[in-house]
Structure formats: C-alpha cells, structure tokens
Amino acid sequence: MYWGLYSGDVANNANPDLGLAVAKKLVKRAVDRNRLKRMVRNLVWAAQSKGLNKDVVVKLKKPIGQQTRGRLRKKEKDFLRSRVAELI
Template sequence: MIVESLTDSFSFARELRLLSKSDFSQVFDQPTRVGNRAFTVLFRSNLQNHPRLGLAIAKKQVRLAVDRNRIKRLIRECFRQQQHQLPNIDLVFMVRRDINQLDNAKIQSAIQHIWKQVAKKCAR
C-alpha cells in the first residue's frame, strides 16, 4: 500500500486545518489582513511545510446554518484545490454581512481574489 504525502494529494486532511484555540490565537495575535466584499482573511506564516485553514463564520453575520455550511464548503473546496500554490501560512477566513447576497459563483470568485491578495502580500 502506497501512502501519499500531503504535498502529493489534493485532499483536505486533518493536518491542513487549524483545530485548536492556540492555533487560532497564533493567527489572531499578529496577522496580516486581506479582504474584499465577502471576506476578511487573517494569515500568518507557520513552521509547517504546508498551509493550514481555519474558519470563523459568525452566526451574527450569517444567520442560517445551511448558509454557514454552504460558505464553509465553498471555502474548503477552493482551499483544497489551491493548497499547493499557497506558501506555508495559517489562514483564518471570516465573513462579512454582504456575503448573504452572493451566489456560489460570486463567492468562489471572491475566494480566488483572496488567493491573489495573499500571494501578493506573501511575495513582499
């Protein structure tokens, strides 16, 4: 049986997630911030050899659980596809209230815009 490493697969393994309070705290302490109409993203370099994703989708911003879950699915899927182009950073996605007015295609394009902003800031 051959086991693929994280760098070879496009899965969204547990190692690619921010799970603990301390993981999130490290990002919230001294973040670099990017954003657009739909999202605010905080990120910070990590000591891992891969990027990690955290989601902070507030009930205050997106009332219905079905909408929060849809947004999380879209973010995870875009991250899964983009993970090999991202530097070694921890990202925390937060939503803005305007996201309720956007359909899936517009949310995906907003996420793509975030990836470009992150790449630009990391290149500095």
C-alpha cells in the same frame, strides 16, 4: 468586501492550517453557513495544493442573503466563490 483573509508563515516542517469564521449573526441558516464553509475550505485547500504554503484564516465580515431571507441564491454563491478565489 464580504471576506477578510489573513495569512501567515507555516512553522518548520508543518502542514499549512486553515481557520474559518462564519458567524450565525451574519448567515442565519446552518445549511448556508456549512455550505459557505465547505466552499471556502475547498478553494483554500486547492490553492494550498498548488503551492500556497501559508496558514490561512478566512472570516465573513458582512451578512449575506438578506434579500432572500437568509437563503443563498446561485448568483450570490458564484460571486462569493469568485471573491474568495481572488483573495487567494
């Protein structure tokens, strides 16, 4: 599993928060790290707008894109998008 998802209850009358952890050690290129963060952020915000009322922390656990020298292929992006959607 590439992603770890942790969630907790929201404090009284507070908006749900999001935490992301994508280590440089796991995804070498800053462009790819930022793209992953943006993708996860959009998925979680969409889930929170549809009724997910929890604080969420998403952490990348395994390196991605090793076969392509750190670059993410479309197939890998689609796979990660589906995995994050399943977690939420």
